[in-house]
Structure formats: C-alpha cells, structure tokens
Amino acid sequence: MAKKKNEAIRVDFNNVTAAAVGKKDGISPAEIKAFEKRAAACHKKCVAERKSGEIGFYDLPYQKALVNDIKGTVRELKDRFENFVVLGIGGSALGNIALQAALNHPFYNLLDRKERRGYPRIFVMDNVDPAYFAGLLDVIDPKKTLFNLISKSGGTAEPMSQYMVVREILRRKLGKKAPGHIIATTDREKGLLREIVGREGFESFVIPDNVGGRFSVMTPVGLLSAAMGGIDIEELLAGAAAMDKRCSRPDLKKNPAYLNAVVHYIADTKKGKVMSVMMPYSNALYLVADWYRQLWAESLGKKCDVRGKVVHAGQTPVKALGATDQHSQMQLYTEGPNDKIFTLVAVRKFPREVKIPKTYKKYDALEYLGGKTMNMLIEAERIGSTLALTAARRPNLTVTLPEITPHAVGQMLQMYEIQTAFAGKLYGINPFDQPGVEAGKIAAFTLMGRKGYAKKRRGVLSRIKKNARYIL
Amino acid sequence: MAKKKNEAIRVDFNNVTAAAVGKKDGISPAEIKAFEKRAAACHKKCVAERKSGEIGFYDLPYQKALVNDIKGTVRELKDRFENFVVLGIGGSALGNIALQAALNHPFYNLLDRKERRGYPRIFVMDNVDPAYFAGLLDVIDPKKTLFNLISKSGGTAEPMSQYMVVREILRRKLGKKAPGHIIATTDREKGLLREIVGREGFESFVIPDNVGGRFSVMTPVGLLSAAMGGIDIEELLAGAAAMDKRCSRPDLKKNPAYLNAVVHYIADTKKGKVMSVMMPYSNALYLVADWYRQLWAESLGKKCDVRGKVVHAGQTPVKALGATDQHSQMQLYTEGPNDKIFTLVAVRKFPREVKIPKTYKKYDALEYLGGKTMNMLIEAERIGSTLALTAARRPNLTVTLPEITPHAVGQMLQMYEIQTAFAGKLYGINPFDQPGVEAGKIAAFTLMGRKGYAKKRRGVLSRIKKNARYIL
Numbered sequence: 001m002a003k004k005k006n007e008a009i010r011v012d013f014n015n016v017t018a019a020a021v022g023k024k025d026g027i028s029p030a031e032i033k034a035f036e037k038r039a040a041a042c043h044k045k046c047v048a049e050r051k052s053g054e055i056g057f058y059d060l061p062y063q064k065a066l067v068n069d070i071k072g073t074v075r076e077l078k079d080r081f082e083n084f085v086v087l088g089i090g091g092s093a094l095g096n097i098a099l100q101a102a103l104n105h106p107f108y109n110l111l112d113r114k115e116r117r118g119y120p121r122i123f124v125m126d127n128v129d130p131a132y133f134a135g136l137l138d139v140i141d142p143k144k145t146l147f148n149l150i151s152k153s154g155g156t157a158e159p160m161s162q163y164m165v166v167r168e169i170l171r172r173k174l175g176k177k178a179p180g181h182i183i184a185t186t187d188r189e190k191g192l193l194r195e196i197v198g199r200e201g202f203e204s205f206v207i208p209d210n211v212g213g214r215f216s217v218m219t220p221v222g223l224l225s226a227a228m229g230g231i232d233i234e235e236l237l238a239g240a241a242a243m244d245k246r247c248s249r250p251d252l253k254k255n256p257a258y259l260n261a262v263v264h265y266i267a268d269t270k271k272g273k274v275m276s277v278m279m280p281y282s283n284a285l286y287l288v289a290d291w292y293r294q295l296w297a298e299s300l301g302k303k304c305d306v307r308g309k310v311v312h313a314g315q316t317p318v319k320a321l322g323a324t325d326q327h328s329q330m331q332l333y334t335e336g337p338n339d340k341i342f343t344l345v346a347v348r349k350f351p352r353e354v355k356i357p358k359t360y361k362k363y364d365a366l367e368y369l370g371g372k373t374m375n376m377l378i379e380a381e382r383i384g385s386t387l388a389l390t391a392a393r394r395p396n397l398t399v400t401l402p403e404i405t406p407h408a409v410g411q412m413l414q415m416y417e418i419q420t421a422f423a424g425k426l427y428g429i430n431p432f433d434q435p436g437v438e439a440g441k442i443a444a445f446t447l448m449g450r451k452g453y454a455k456k457r458r459g460v461l462s463r464i465k466k467n468a469r470y471i472l
Numbered sequence: 473m474a475k476k477k478n479e480a481i482r483v484d485f486n487n488v489t490a491a492a493v494g495k496k497d498g499i500s501p502a503e504i505k506a507f508e509k510r511a512a513a514c515h516k517k518c519v520a521e522r523k524s525g526e527i528g529f530y531d532l533p534y535q536k537a538l539v540n541d542i543k544g545t546v547r548e549l550k551d552r553f554e555n556f557v558v559l560g561i562g563g564s565a566l567g568n569i570a571l572q573a574a575l576n577h578p579f580y581n582l583l584d585r586k587e588r589r590g591y592p593r594i595f596v597m598d599n600v601d602p603a604y605f606a607g608l609l610d611v612i613d614p615k616k617t618l619f620n621l622i623s624k625s626g627g628t629a630e631p632m633s634q635y636m637v638v639r640e641i642l643r644r645k646l647g648k649k650a651p652g653h654i655i656a657t658t659d660r661e662k663g664l665l666r667e668i669v670g671r672e673g674f675e676s677f678v679i680p681d682n683v684g685g686r687f688s689v690m691t692p693v694g695l696l697s698a699a700m701g702g703i704d705i706e707e708l709l710a711g712a713a714a715m716d717k718r719c720s721r722p723d724l725k726k727n728p729a730y731l732n733a734v735v736h737y738i739a740d741t742k743k744g745k746v747m748s749v750m751m752p753y754s755n756a757l758y759l760v761a762d763w764y765r766q767l768w769a770e771s772l773g774k775k776c777d778v779r780g781k782v783v784h785a786g787q788t789p790v791k792a793l794g795a796t797d798q799h800s801q802m803q804l805y806t807e808g809p810n811d812k813i814f815t816l817v818a819v820r821k822f823p824r825e826v827k828i829p830k831t832y833k834k835y836d837a838l839e840y841l842g843g844k845t846m847n848m849l850i851e852a853e854r855i856g857s858t859l860a861l862t863a864a865r866r867p868n869l870t871v872t873l874p875e876i877t878p879h880a881v882g883q884m885l886q887m888y889e890i891q892t893a894f895a896g897k898l899y900g901i902n903p904f905d906q907p908g909v910e911a912g913k914i915a916a917f918t919l920m921g922r923k924g925y926a927k928k929r930r931g932v933l934s935r936i937k938k939n940a941r942y943i944l
Contacts, residue, residue: 090799135578301804314808327562332773336786384916444856
C-alpha cells in the first residue's frame with residue numbers, strides 16, 4: 001500500500017487578533033509576546049513531568065507493541081461477534097465515541113456486516129439510564145456480543161453496575177463460555193477490576209498508571225473499540241506523533257498547542273471570554289467537541305491553585321455544530337454578550353461529495369445552488385460565520401483538517417491534550433486531578449447505602465430542602 | 473382505552489433561594505416579590521399579543537382538526553414507507569429530534585418493523601455535511617422513503633439543497649410517482665416552497681403565519697414526524713394545554729413558567745449567572761435540552777432592546793447529560809467560576825426498570841449496588857449532584873416529570889415556550905426575531921454566487937484575513 005501524504009492540520013489565529021476584532025476583545029502581538037518567558041517556564045515544567053514519567057499521555061503515540069496486540073485481538077475476535085459494546089463513562093467513553101463518529105460511517109450501526117467490512121456494530125454505553133440500557137438489550141443478542149468493561153479502579157458505579165447486569169445475563173445464557181464475552185480494560189495491577197479479571201479469567205488490557213481518564217483516548221481505552229470498528233489506529237498514533245513533534249518546543253510562533261493555550265488563557269482571564277465554543281462544520285467531528293468539552297472543563301475547572309489559594313478557575317467549553325447551529329446559536333453568538341472565544345473546525349476535503357442538480361433556474365433563491373456541491377455550501381457557510389463573528393468583534397479561530405482521516409484526528413486530539421496540560425501551568429492549577437467530583441459521589445453512595453457511608457444518611461437527607469412554597 | 477391519570481410536572485426552586493446558596497448567588501423572597509408588578513405588566517403584554525393573533529404558539533395545543541388530519545395522513549402512508557426523512561434545520565429539526573428521542577425507543581431505527589409497531593424509521597437531516605447526507609443515501613432506499621421538506625419560506629439553503637438532490641433521485645428512480653414521496657410543510661400561501669408545492673403537486677401541511685421556527689414544535693413541523701414515529705400527538709397537545717392553563721395567570725407563586733423566567737432573569741442580570749445549564753438525568757430528554765438551547769439562545773440573545781438601545785442581552789444555554797456529565801462537567805460546575813444556574817431534569821418513573829443482581833458481596837465498592845436498580849442509582853446520583861451544587865453555592869432547580877409520556881413532554885415544551893416569551897418582556901427585547909443571522913447568510917450567498925449578491929464578492933473576500941504569521 002502506497003503511503004499517503006499526510007498533511008498537517010492548521011490553526012488560523014487571524015481573527016483573534018486585535019487587528020481583526022479590536023483591542024478590547026482581541027489580542028495584540030505585544031500581549032502574546034509578553035507570554036514568551038512564561039511559556040518557556042511552563043514548557044520546562046511540562047517536559048519535566050513527561051521525562052519523570054509522572055505524566056504519561058505525551059508518549060502514547062509511540063506504542064508499537066500495543067498496536068500489534070490490539071490488532072491481533074481484533075483479528076481473532078471480530079468475526080465471532082456481531083456487536084462490540086463499551087461499558088464506560090467519562091474518559092472511558094468520550095474518546096471511543098469521538099473516534100467512531102469521526103472516522104466511521106455516519107450510520108455505521110445501520111450498515112450490514114459486509115458494508116462494515118466484517119467489523120461488528122459498536123455501542124458505547126455511557127450512562128445508567130435504565131430505559132437506555134434496557135433499550136440496548138432489546139437490540140443486541142448477548143450471545144453475539146463482546147463487552148468491553150472499562151474502569152481504572154473497578155469502583156466506578158456506572159460501568160460496574162452495567163457489568164453486573166451483563167455478567168448475570170451472559171452466565172444465564174452461556175454458562176462457562178460467559179467470560180469469553182468480556183474484555184476488561186483497567187489498571188495493570190491495582191484495583192478491584194484487576195482482581196475480578198484474575199478471578200473470572202477475562203482477557204484484559206492495561207490503562208497506564210500515569211494516564212488519567214480524559215487523556216486516555218490513545219490507550220486501550222480508546223484504541224480497542226476504534227480498531228474493533230475497523231479504524232486504522234496506527235495512522236491515528238502516527239498523527240498524534242507528528243503533532244507531538246510539532247509541539248516539542250516552546251516557541252509560540254511555531255507551537256499551535258501552546259499558542260492556542262495562551263490565546264484561550266488571555267481571552268478568559270483578560271478579555272472576559274468565559275466560554276470556549278468549539279463548532280466543527282462537520283457532523284463527524286461534532287463528538288470530538290464533546291471529548292474536548294471534558295478535557296477542557298475537568299482539567300481547568302478548579303477551586304484552588306497548586307499552592308492552595310482559592311481561585312475558582314476554568315473556562316466553560318461549549319460544543320456547537322456548523323452549519324446546523326447557525327439556525328440555533330449564531331444569533332446569540334453574534335448579538336449577545338461578547339463573552340466567548342470560538343473555534344470553528346473546518347474540513348478541507350470531505351470523504352464524500354454531494355452534487356446539487358440544476359433545477360428551478362427561475363428562482364433566484366435556489367438557482368445559485370444548482371451545479372454546486374453541498375461541500376461548497378457548508379464551506380461558504382463556515383466562512384460566512386467567520387466573517388459575521390469577526391464583524392461583531394467576537395474572537396474566533398479556525399482549526400482546519402486536510403481530511404477526516406485517522407492521521408488528522410490523531411493530530412487534533414494530541415494537540416488539545418498538549419494544549420490542556422500546558423494551560424494548566426498557565427492557570428497555575430493541577431490539570432490532572434478532579435477533587436470536585438467527590439461530594440456528589442459521596443452523597444450518592446450514602447443514599448445507595450454503601451458500607452461506611454450509610455450512617456451519614458440522615459445528614460444527607462436533612463440537606464435536601466423541600467419547602468413546599470418553592471415547589472410549583 | 474381507560475384514560476390514564478396525567479400528573480403535572482413539578483419545578484422545585486428550593487436550591488435557587490438565598491436560604492440554600494447564600495445571598496450573593498441565591499435569590500431572596502424579597503427579590504422575587506419586587507418583580508410582582510413587573511410580572512403582571514409583562515403578562516398583560518403577552519396576553520395582548522396572544523389575543524391579537526400576533527403570536528400564535530399559545531394556541532397550538534388546541535388543534536383538533538389538525539390532529540385528525542395528521543393522523544389520517546399517517547394511517548394512509550405509514551405502511552407504504554420504510555423510512556420517513558425530515559429535511560429541515562433549526563426550528564424545523566430540533567423539535568422533531570427532541571420528540572423522537574424523548575418518546576421513542578432509544579435505538580428506534582435499529583428495531584425491526586414489527587417492534588416499531590409498523591411505523592417507519594425516522595431520520596432528521598439537519599445539516600448539509602456531504603458525508604452525513606451521502607451516508608443517509610447509503611442506508612435508505614428512496615423508493616421506500618417518504619421525505620418531509622420543511623421550510624417556511626422555501627429560501628433556506630440547507631433543506632432546499634437537500635430537496636434538490638432528493639428530487640432528482642426520486643425522478644430518476646420513480647418517474648411520475650416521485651411527487652408522492654414528498655410532503656412539504658410550509659406557509660399557507662406565501663413563499664417559494666408553497667409555489668413549488670403547487671407546481672409539483674406535493675401533499676402539504678401548513679406552518680401558521682404567526683408561529684416562528686423555534687416555537688413550531690406543536691405545528692405540523694414537529695407533529696407530523698412524531699405521529700409518523702407512532703407518538704401520541706393528542707396526548708402531547710393535551711399536556712401542552714394543561715400547562716397553558718397552569719400559566720394563565722401572572723401569580724409568581726403559582727405560574728412555573730413565569731417564576732422560572734424571573735429566576736433566570738435575576739440570575740443572569742443580578743447574580744452573574746451568564747449560563748443556563750439544562751441537565752436531564754435521562755438520555756431520552758437530553759435532546760429536549762438541545763431544543764431548549766435554540767429557544768433560549770435565539771429568543772433572548774439580542775443586540776438591541778425593543779427601543780433600539782444596544783444591550784447585548786442573552787444568557788447562554790448549555791446542555792449536559794446526567795449522570796454521564798458528572799464524569800465530564802461536574803468538576804467545573806462545582807469548583808469553577810460561579811457563573812451558571814442549573815436546571816436538573818428528573819424522571820420519577822422511567823419506562824423500564826433494570827435490576828442489578830447481587831454479586832461480589834465481599835467487595836464494599838460493589839456490594840451496595842446488588843439488589844438495587846439502575847433506576848435507584850441514577851436517582852441517587854441526581855440527588856447527589858443537587859447536594860454538591862448547593863453545597864458549592866451554585867443555584868440549581870429541578871424539573872420533575874412524573875413519567876416520560878407525551879403528556880409530560882407536552883407540558884415541559886409549552887412551559888419553556890411560555891417562559892421564553894415572558895422572559896423576552898423582562899429583558900425588554902423582541903424574543904420572536906433573529907436579525908443576527910443575516911450577516912453570515914449574506915456572506916455565504918455572496919460566496920456561492922447568488923444573484924444580486926455576487927458583485928459584493930470582492931468585498932467579502934477582502935475581509936478574509938490571511939496573515940500567514942498567524943497561521944500555525
């Protein structure tokens with residue numbers, strides 16, 4: 001197979017400059033320049049974390065052995081199963097969903113087996129909504145289904161409760177063959193799920209110790225379901241590696257991840273852009289925006305900085321879809337409060353072309369569409385939005401993918417991970433923890449009667465306010 | 473058929489009060505009371521617009537003849553088609569999508585015909601992404617497909633270009649029978665699509681003149697696809713009618729739509745809550761949040777007030793999904809900037825129950841799940857989030873649906889429409905126009921070479937900034 005030329009993704013910052021949208025909302029060359037020293041210092045910290053092995057996502061693009069291992073598993077198993085179901089939530093689901101949506105057919109699960117090139121249908125069950133889960137069981141035959149249970153600890157309530165339901169069904173229907181229908185993805189040694197793997201005899205993959213959930217798309221967490229859906233994971237990693245190289249130096253004139261972090265940091269902290277809207281002009285990339293939403297929110301949304309000072313940091317990521325949301329959000333985006341920075345995601349060459357026939361030549365409102373393509377239309381709409389946002393002085397940048405290939409998507413994911421880690425340094429917070437999710441979890445444990453929590457039940461219940469006056 | 477007792481949806485405002493989250497972020501009874509007079513005045517304006525016939529959405533729940541008409545059409549056509557495809561965007565798509573997601577099986581299009589009770593598969597094509605549209609054509613046989621083209625004017629580029637593609641395919645494959653595969657939903661008399669309907673001989677439905685796109689879910693825009701998917705549209709309208717009655721008086725102690733509008737208005741303009749997050753704890757209702765997102769954003773996001781003064785009004789709606797987004801957004805929501813008001817949507821009784829078997833009794837981290845249900849788990853997680861948000865002084869309210877029925881969803885949609893119209897009066901803006909979407913459209917027309925725009929092309933192109941220094 002001839003090696004395709006893989007082009008680099010491009011980030012166009014022209015419309016975040018003061019020259020484009022004015023000094024109040026835009027960023028001047030001097031403002032960027034003032035960050036050069038700080039960028040170099042932050043870069044040093046990132047490199048140190050990488051080299052010490054403390055933070056592992058940087059090195060994920062270079063895993064030849066793992067790729068071979070996964071490809072072997074897929075070769076062995078894909079023909080035996082009609083369905084591949086991921087049981088995971090948060091970082092164990094969003095990457096899987098993003099890769100399938102970006103790189104597979106938009107109606108993949110409606111294709112027949114041959115159209116899917118022999119690969120199974122893919123489902124990612126990322127919630128414990130009973131109607132949703134029971135609905136899945138209506139449309140899959142467990143005997144023809146391989147489940148991939150993903151949890152680093154094995155203590156996450158959502159995937160583990162799904163697993164407990166699935167295990168029972170498999171045992172009932174398949175007896176001793178049940179364990180062959182489950183692959184676990186979890187910690188190498190520690191944790192409850194690893195213990196269960198040993199006990200039940202599941203096949204398993206490893207989530208590296210130094211990679212957190214939201215940075216785990218290029219571990220087996222994301223790669224196994226991708227490969228099981230027929231996606232070329234080698235190319236994905238090659239794209240990520242290419243981006244890693246592009247971002248290896250702190251020079252803001254050359255490093256797109258770092259410049260994007262600085263631009264977003266200035267926009268948030270100095271220009272009042274408290275939201276970061278990511279708006280791909282591509283249905284396939286819409287769920288990459290959802291992946292970004294977790295990465296940016298959970299990494300930077302922190303009460304305290306690294307020294308313990310209360311800062312309540314964090315910019316709120318918002319996902320939108322072009323051209324669709326021009327008919328939903330663009331009114332607010334251009335006329336409402338100027339409190340957002342926008343990232344439009346463009347695709348230079350779509351995998352398909354749809355020609356619009358020449359009909360209705362006598363109607364001006366339709367004539368201009370005839371003889372063009374949908375490709376040209378969505379591109380014109382994207383440029384129209386860029387111009388409208390810029391004219392309204394809303395800072396916006398454009399990330400352009402040459403094509404929607406594994407290589408380009410790999411570049412994009414790695415860029416945003418590097419950007420997020422670096423932004424954590426700019427904000428002075430720890431981008432790799434999530435202390436704020438504990439409070440809700442503990443309350444839920446208590447309400448569910450988990451051992452060690454049940455005695456707090458009365459305390460929790462007393463906090464539920466039920467003044468009837470305020471219930472309409 | 474015995475009439476089911478249809479319970480009212482409830483809105484619990486306890487956790488937006490100053491008593492729950494403190495004076496800085498919460499709202500005191502005195503602050504609400506201060507709005508009583510203004511609410512009465514705004515109510516008068518809303519009633520006047522309704523009575524004069526200027527604003528039509530209020531009366532949509534009372535359309536017996538239309539319901540019969542739609543039901544007749546569905547009875548006649550449903551068996552003849554395997555697929556029903558909506559071609560629409562914005563208000564012509566979001567209501568359709570919300571109703572299907574809320575009230576049909578979560579994997580509806582994967583069910584076989586019998587499981588769908590004989591109703592066709594439903595697709596809503598709300599974008600001109602060529603990969604997405606070509607993908608649809610891969611999975612449907614046009615000969616077995618009924619298309620519903622929705623555009624009030626017939627000048628909207630996205631659905632009309634889709635239509636031009638579909639028309640050509642149908643004519644090629646079906647010749648003279650092609651028009652029988654298209655139903656148009658458009659203005660009664662005016663506009664290009666009405667003219668095309670006459671010329672081509674399509675069956676058609678009417679979008680009332682006094683109902684804007686984002687308020688049109690209970691016109692044929694939303695009702696036809698709902699009924700074609702087997703949803704009980706009479707019950708939907710009955711629910712909407714029940715809410716209309718509940719909201720017929722300005723008393724903030726009894727009118728949930730008005731109180732919710734006042735609460736959001738105070739939160740936005742006096743407490744710095746520039747975002748309104750809607751987070752259903754239900755996959756089915758997630759896309760209702762998407763519908764709300766258009767309603768709230770496009771209605772209230774306005775540069776000028778009704779007197780022409782520049783105000784840049786508007787609160788940004790954000791959709792989230794419980795419990796899923798507890799593993800993605802909750803960290804930011806509880807620890808980041810306190811700049812959001814939250815609406816959690818609860819379901820008292822899900823349509824399905826999933827029991828979690830008792831396994832792994834020796835592991836504390838799993839034992840407590842055994843013998844419970846997913847229903848209990850998602851409910852405990854919702855309450856946990858409420859408590860966590862409240863403890864972090866983030867104002868939050870809860871909308872509870874007794875069940876996910878057409879009646880309850882009808883109540884919810886009507887409540888939010890009434891709330892949005894009323895909020896427009898509080899903000900002093902026109903919630904029924906969308907002047908801000910023109911700029912982008914004009915630029916796109918120009919780039920596509922539409923007659924009367926093409927000569928501006930050079931001007932538009934000159935505004936596209938391409939300083940290579942800012943492209944990485």
